[in-house]
Amino acid sequence: MSASTRQLPAAEDVRFGQARGWDCIWCGRRLTSGAVSVGRVSEERAGLSFEVFACPGCGKNGTSHGA
Numbered sequence: 001m002s003a004s005t006r007q008l009p010a011a012e013d014v015r016f017g018q019a020r021g022w023d024c025i026w027c028g029r030r031l032t033s034g035a036v037s038v039g040r041v042s043e044e045r046a047g048l049s050f051e052v053f054a055c056p057g058c059g060k061n062g063t064s065h066g067a
């Protein structure tokens with residue numbers, strides 16, 4: 001089991017603000033500064049994918065850069 005990567009939610013569970021990069025993907029708090037990119041969520045039915053972000057507190061637990 002990998003501890004370094006945190007599972008992103010399914011696209012249907014991602015709220016509008018999270019999909020837009022306004023809110024943390026894990027705790028839902030509004031992002032101000034220090035947000036970290038944690039990957040992309042794909043919505044296969046709609047053929048979309050979007051980059052999602054975490055606040056610094058959540059992001060430092062689950063980020064692996066450079067993959």
Ligand SMILES: [Zn+2]
Nearest residue numbers: 024027055058
């Ligand atoms: Zn958070």
